[in-house]
Amino acid sequence: MNLNLVDYAISESKTLTIKTVSYLTRERNYIDRILKHYLDEIEKPYLINQVSYCLHELAGNANRANAKRVYFTEKGLNIDCPDDYRTGLKTFRSETFTQIDKFHHKQKKAGLYIKIDFRLKEDVLRIRVRNNTLLTEEEKHRIHRKFETMKEYRTIPEAYQIVEDSTEGAGLGLVMIIQLLYNLGFGSEALSLDTDGRETIATLFLDSAAVSSLGIA
Numbered sequence: 001m002n003l004n005l006v007d008y009a010i011s012e013s014k015t016l017t018i019k020t021v022s023y024l025t026r027e028r029n030y031i032d033r034i035l036k037h038y039l040d041e042i043e044k045p046y047l048i049n050q051v052s053y054c055l056h057e058l059a060g061n062a063n064r065a066n067a068k069r070v071y072f073t074e075k076g077l078n079i080d081c082p083d084d085y086r087t088g089l090k091t092f093r094s095e096t097f098t099q100i101d102k103f104h105h106k107q108k109k110a111g112l113y114i115k116i117d118f119r120l121k122e123d124v125l126r127i128r129v130r131n132n133t134l135l136t137e138e139e140k141h142r143i144h145r146k147f148e149t150m151k152e153y154r155t156i157p158e159a160y161q162i163v164e165d166s167t168e169g170a171g172l173g174l175v176m177i178i179q180l181l182y183n184l185g186f187g188s189e190a191l192s193l194d195t196d197g198r199e200t201i202a203t204l205f206l207d208s209a210a211v212s213s214l215g216i217a
Contacts, residue, residue, distance in 0.1 A: 006037050013121040020114050022104040023063040028056055031116060038118055038125055042208040050180050051206065054191075055127060057173040058202040059114055062131035065200065066112040067096050067103045069133050074106070085138050115199075125206040130199045143193060146174045185210045 009016035018034070020027050032052055039045050069079060071092055077084040096103050107113075117128040135143070181190040187210065192203045 003037065006034060009118065010038065010041050010120050013119065015117050015119045018116045018118075020116075021066075021108045021112065022100075023056075023059050023114060024100070027059075031055065031059070034118060035127075038120055041120060042123055042125060044208055044211060047184070047206075047211070050184060051127075051204070054177045054180060054204060055116070055129070057177055058129040058204075059116060061173070062114045062129050062200070062202070065133050065135075065139075066107050066114070066131055068092060069112065070103055070106045070110055071096055073110075080136050082138055085136065123208045125204075125208070127204040127206070129202045132199050134195055134197075135200055143174065147178070 006016060008014065016034070018031065032048070035052060035055060036045065036048055039047055039051065068088075072079040072084070072088050075088060077088045079085055079088065111132070113132055115128075115130040117126070117130070119126045177191060181187075181204075186206060190205050190207075192205075194201050194203070
């Protein structure tokens with residue numbers, strides 16, 4: 001990691017972008033070192049575990065979304081077709097998990113990527129996770145359902161019973177992110193999911209003043 005580049009991005013409020021195809025232990029450790037540098041800058045090093053979890057969950061989702069596109073294409077399935085989507089999901093997790101290197105190679109060949117942006121401006125740390133595959137209507141529905149559920153249920157056990165989804169995992173990751181951010185005092189605006197027509201973009205807005213106001217340390 002080039003700390004001089006990280007320091008420059010911080011001092012000039014520039015966006016620091018990390019691009020990768022895979023998201024395994026090596027990439028996670030690298031991102032953690034950068035994240036720690038930013039949290040040290042805003043004097044919130046004690047948030048590393050919580051923010052790291054949120055960031056890795058979002059990046060993992062982006063990686064799975066890219067792998068899913070490769071997998072569906074390989075199987076001759078249309079990911080935008082609800083029936084094909086359900087069919088593909090039955091074997092997606094088990095088959096890709098046992099062939100991680102193969103699918104990373106195919107993702108790279110297909111030009112798929114994950115980009116993680118860091119930008120610190122006026123004590124607000126913005127972290128964006130971008131991948132160049134767009135959400136299907138089914139995926140949008142699942143994500144929207146989780147967001148709406150957490151508005152009504154503020155505890156993990158309550159929300160889990162509603163959003164549990166055995167086809168794509170428990171669905172607990174996104175719920176955990178929302179819950180963690182809520183408990184830290186960042187509020188409902190701290191996480192957003194959007195698209196610009198080319199990429200799917202998950203953004204964390206971490207206002208250090210919000211944490212300070214709660215007296216968390």
